[in-house]
Amino acid sequence: MPTRNSPDLIVVGAGVVGAACAYYAAGCGLSVTVIDRGPVAGGTTGAGEGNLLLSDKEPGPELELALLSTQLWQKLADQLPPRIEYEAKGGLVVASDAARMQALRTFATAQGLAGVSAHEVPADRLHDLEPHLAPGLAGGFRYPQDAQVQPALAAAHLLRASGARLRLGEEVTGILTGSHGEVRGVRTTAADLHAPYVVNAAGVWGGELARLAGVDLPVLPRRGFVLVTEPLPRVVRHKVYAADYVADVASDSAALQTSPVVEGTPSGPVLIGASRERVGFDRTLSTRALRRLAAQATALFPVLARVRAIRTYAGFRPYLPDHLPAIGPDPQVPGLLHACGHEGAGIGLAPATGLLIARLLTGSEPPLDMAPFAPDRFLSTA
Structure with a gap:
């Protein structure tokens, strides 16, 4: 009692x-x-x-929740010790071709009406933001409100x-x-x-x-892997991901899906994701998933092909239908x-x-x- x-x-x-x-x-x-x-x-x-993202959310209830959280994280960054590694570095979403670029443009326009800041970056300006990006991309959008913490x-x-x-x-x-x-x-x-x-x-x-x-x-648990590189100088300045990532986040598929998500950290290592699959609570290392993550990350940032991955870890996202x-x-x-x-x-x-x-x-x-x-x-x- x-x-x-x-x-x-x-x-x-x-x-x-x-x-x-x-x-x-x-x-x-x-x-x-x-x-x-x-x-x-x-x-x-x-x-x-540690992602604090607006860039991957379409207008609706989750985006409203994320916009509120963005404001609250900014306040918490001032109230909590700096060791939480809050970094308002922004996100960069890139498109591999003109069709994906148009889809990003439509998506960002709708987000802008909901209160998200998104700035189009033409192909010839991408390297101003990320000097080590692969050539030949069609362009992208920068999201200055995206941030990161050490979770x-x-x-x-x-x-x-x-x-x-x-x-x-x-x-x-x-x-x-x-x-x-x-x-x-x-x-x-x-x-x-x-x-x-x-x-x-x-x-x-x-x-x-x-x-x-x-x-x-x-x-339900939705498994994902992250590759961690050796510590590096800041070769990746933003959270950078391909346009396909947004569709993977919204997918209901139980099968393995991967799309490149690459970001640097204040302590040096580069984090490489993202994979998604529903396999229960199975923590078995999936070399298939890791190979795909490595291949997609090095295609986006060729400089990473010469970098060692020193570890990997798995986690389970709590998925509701x-x-x-x-x-x-x-x-x-x-x-x-x-x-x-x-x-x-x-x-x-x-x-x-x-x-x-x-x-x-x-x-x-x-x-x-x-x-x-x-x-x-x-x-x-x-």
């Missing part, structure tokens, strides 16, 4: 989304406990590149700034409920913990946590809120998600329409 030391809120998941939920809830005066069966940023967050550090510093109590290495095995089905807390491998609200920020395991409460949230996260109260279990299913955009969308959850918990007006993210578009009795 609740005690004087019971928190107002339990957040399940110590990735960047859970950390943001804790940060903004604590900022509203709520006491928070964060639980994770692993370490801070031990799941999808730790395997992420594990961002999660850690959000949690530290929140003052939340951390319980790491504890797996949640049950949701405690009262006589009317309302949340009373969680059961872990170590103890029963009581609170009137629980936030499901469990990422790719968000569906499993929902099932503990007797509801169905169809979160309509490519929108589930954010908000569960309609069947009072006191349970969901904040998961962000796919590959969780790092970028984390602050807005955390702010929305905090506003819901305190009865304040959300800064945008939350209907498109409502969990009841999926939830049913399990």
Whole structure:
């Protein structure tokens, strides 16, 4: 039963989304406990590149969430230690031919009407921005609002700034409920913990946590690999990707898809993605995926052909069928809120998600329409 030391809120998941939920809830005066069966940023967050993107989102609810998050990340960059490596370096999307360039032009025009800054770069000016790009590209668009953070550090510093109590290495095995089905807390491998609200920020395991409460949230893992090069001088200045990447992000295919995404980091290594496939939680190294990533990256930046890849890692994006996260109260279990299913955009969308959850918990007006993210578009009795 609740005690004087019971928190107002339990957040399940110590990735960047859970950390943001804790940060903004604590900022509203709520006491928070964060639980994770692993370490801070031990799941999808730790395997992420730290992308904070507007450039890959078409006009609609996700872009509205991303625009809000862009503003919040800019504020967080001033409030959190510089070690989160926030870098407002901008993005550059390039087209290999005239047809893809026209598609980018149409896409950017629609984004501009929604509040995104996008500037066309003709083919003969691409090398002003990225001197090592391959010749023969048809042009591109620069997105100055795109940025990057070091995701594990961002999660850690959000949690530290929140003052939340951390319980790491504890797996949640049950949701405690009262006589009317309302949340009373969680059961872990170590103890029963009581609170009137629980936030499901469990990422790719968000569906499993929902099932503990007797509801169905169809979160699926979508595997991706990242290649990491040896440390280099800054040979890649922006986040650079091919126009095909936008279509891959929006695809529902379970098959392997790769499109070149290349970016430098403040510490030197170049990160190379992106691959997508639905293979469950299989972490088996896919040489097929890695060969394709390497070939596509060196075609975009030939200079990388002479560079060593020193490691690779895999992660799982929390995928929902309509490519929108589930954010908000569960309609069947009072006191349970969901904040998961962000796919590959969780790092970028984390602050807005955390702010929305905090506003819901305190009865304040959300800064945008939350209907498109409502969990009841999926939830049913399990």
